[in-house]
Amino acid sequence: MEFYLRVEGVNLGNFVYDTSDLATIRGGSLLLLDAMDIVEEEIITHILQPKRTALQKQLDHCIAELNKVKREKTRLKEEKNRLKKDLKKGIGNYTITKGASWGLFKFQAGLDEALVLEKAVKDRFNNDNQYKHACFVVNVYSPEQKNETYQVSRAKVQTLNRRQQLMEPSIAISLKGNEACAIDKIRPSESKEHLPGTQEKDYISKSVSVRREYGKDVKKSGRFYSNRTNNSRFSNLSPTKDLSQLCHCKNNLHHSHLKNKMAFIYIDGNEFGKKQQRCKDSQEQRMFDRRVREGRDHLLNALLLEITRDNTDEKWFNGQLLRLETLLWGGDEIIWVVPAWQGWWMLKRFYQLANQHIYLESKNGNREDLYHGASIVFCKHKTPIRTIDSLARKLADNFAKTKGLKKKNMVAYQILESFDHAGANISEYRRMLIDGLSENDQDLLIPAEEMQNIENGICELKALEFPRRKIHQIVHCYRNENSCKAAELIKKICNESPHDSDHEKKLKQNINRLLDQFKTIFTNSPVFWIHLLELWDYVGFEPVESGLKEEV
Numbered sequence: 001m002e003f004y005l006r007v008e009g010v011n012l013g014n015f016v017y018d019t020s021d022l023a024t025i026r027g028g029s030l031l032l033l034d035a036m037d038i039v040e041e042e043i044i045t046h047i048l049q050p051k052r053t054a055l056q057k058q059l060d061h062c063i064a065e066l067n068k069v070k071r072e073k074t075r076l077k078e079e080k081n082r083l084k085k086d087l088k089k090g091i092g093n094y095t096i097t098k099g100a101s102w103g104l105f106k107f108q109a110g111l112d113e114a115l116v117l118e119k120a121v122k123d124r125f126n127n128d129n130q131y132k133h134a135c136f137v138v139n140v141y142s143p144e145q146k147n148e149t150y151q152v153s154r155a156k157v158q159t160l161n162r163r164q165q166l167m168e169p170s171i172a173i174s175l176k177g178n179e180a181c182a183i184d185k186i187r188p189s190e191s192k193e194h195l196p197g198t199q200e201k202d203y204i205s206k207s208v209s210v211r212r213e214y215g216k217d218v219k220k221s222g223r224f225y226s227n228r229t230n231n232s233r234f235s236n237l238s239p240t241k242d243l244s245q246l247c248h249c250k251n252n253l254h255h256s257h258l259k260n261k262m263a264f265i266y267i268d269g270n271e272f273g274k275k276q277q278r279c280k281d282s283q284e285q286r287m288f289d290r291r292v293r294e295g296r297d298h299l300l301n302a303l304l305l306e307i308t309r310d311n312t313d314e315k316w317f318n319g320q321l322l323r324l325e326t327l328l329w330g331g332d333e334i335i336w337v338v339p340a341w342q343g344w345w346m347l348k349r350f351y352q353l354a355n356q357h358i359y360l361e362s363k364n365g366n367r368e369d370l371y372h373g374a375s376i377v378f379c380k381h382k383t384p385i386r387t388i389d390s391l392a393r394k395l396a397d398n399f400a401k402t403k404g405l406k407k408k409n410m411v412a413y414q415i416l417e418s419f420d421h422a423g424a425n426i427s428e429y430r431r432m433l434i435d436g437l438s439e440n441d442q443d444l445l446i447p448a449e450e451m452q453n454i455e456n457g458i459c460e461l462k463a464l465e466f467p468r469r470k471i472h473q474i475v476h477c478y479r480n481e482n483s484c485k486a487a488e489l490i491k492k493i494c495n496e497s498p499h500d501s502d503h504e505k506k507l508k509q510n511i512n513r514l515l516d517q518f519k520t521i522f523t524n525s526p527v528f529w530i531h532l533l534e535l536w537d538y539v540g541f542e543p544v545e546s547g548l549k550e551e552v
Contacts (some may be wrong), residue, residue, distance in 0.1 A: 001108065001142050002106070003109055005104075005106075005157075006141070006160070008136065012032065014172075015031075016032070018184045022243055022385070023212040023241070025327060027215025028215070029100075030214065035136070036095075036099075042124055043117065062079050096289065099332075101331075104157070135165075144156075150282055177189045181208055183195075184208055189205045189206075222234050225237055234304055237322050239322050239323075243262060246325065248318060249341075255315070255339075258538070261381060262379060262380075263338050263376055263377070264376070264389070265346060265375075266334075267372050268396050276289070292332065299350070299356075299358060340378050348451040350372075351374075351448040351451065354370075373397075373409075374411045375393075375399075378413070378416065380417075399441065410445045436479040436483075443527040444531075453517065454531070460510070464511060466493075474490060478529070486526075494508055496509075518531070
């Protein structure tokens, strides 16, 4: 009989973003990402293993020898890894797709055998010291009719997952402990542990404890990056222990004005889910999933090669610690946290590399481009991650990924001086931001392909010592419905005078050229002045050489 197995981690808000502790968030996210590997191990044990007994016997023998003969440890480890790899080769035929916290698998088995596998996966999660604190739904399904299409079967097994989710609690809670966890404020705790960043002890729930430890151990060894990129040079990468370390910098650097500020980047594929839903059979979806995953892994490898080229570069390293947090990696979503001074570069470089690595090929060999909507939030490092995650998703979903933009790479950004700066209604806030300059809130979006041009333009304006206070004045005029006054200010800055020296004439010509470029990028809308005002501190950190004097 043919069966589908679908496993999904659900109620993720209670396992990833229920605290503001970075290690706990990191650990929860990475545990979920690794969860589908456990499902594959159970498939190997209960479905694939009986068909591969010869290789399994070799593996068992190899492991036994490894324990007995220490002097051959290195050789036997290599042999063990090779045999494990050979044993897992067949799993590719069972795995259809793996997301950040869910997976869909297909296998042939008898009914009893399929039910044993379903129970084994459930028991594995429920009894595991780490995964028992998360919520997973596990269901097997066999097509009810001989001619049932793959799309129908896929929808039915997902429905079984949803039904199971509705029948179970939204949070996994231990019955032990009488004190509330000092970090997540929800789960009971029975023992005291050191609080993050202090020598003090307080009651910490087991769920928070195991996620924190997993987050610290996995990322310190660099296994996440080396495993995803298949590049051992990243195995020793260690992240900063908290956001304070990630965002701290010396006062004498060009970006020191962004000290203690971070950039939260959220990236989501446009209509990736719909493309998978249109797959007519499991092989087509398997190839789509593999192509996207391999493309993202190649992108990550290229990105890390650039970032780690110089491990003394203070823009990316605090001592020997990497200023990069990957909080979500899988499916069609990515979340990165980087220092504010690297946020623009990071997102810009993603889009440049995605164009090279993340695309599909049709059966006739033609390229099919894939698109991403993204958001980037610049804020203080003490802003709660859960708050920023919610805002970033709203920015992407409500603006960068709206109807009509599905086949474009668009970026929505937000500058927050405090975490509640934008208020509860982000749409209203963004409309107020462009009041007097535009009536279309899409004018606040950045076309990803223009990020380099915008950066170059702002760098040049800074090098020309363009007076930022004039940008404030021009925007103020527009917002107060005084476009004539704004035009006068612009004319005073840009128009040449008979009394200007050759140097001043050249400066004004360059300023006019740059402002014309910004008008072109933003479809001749004066809203480009808002972009200049908002992005001035976050884009382009070249030292000023010479230029227009402030008294202009």
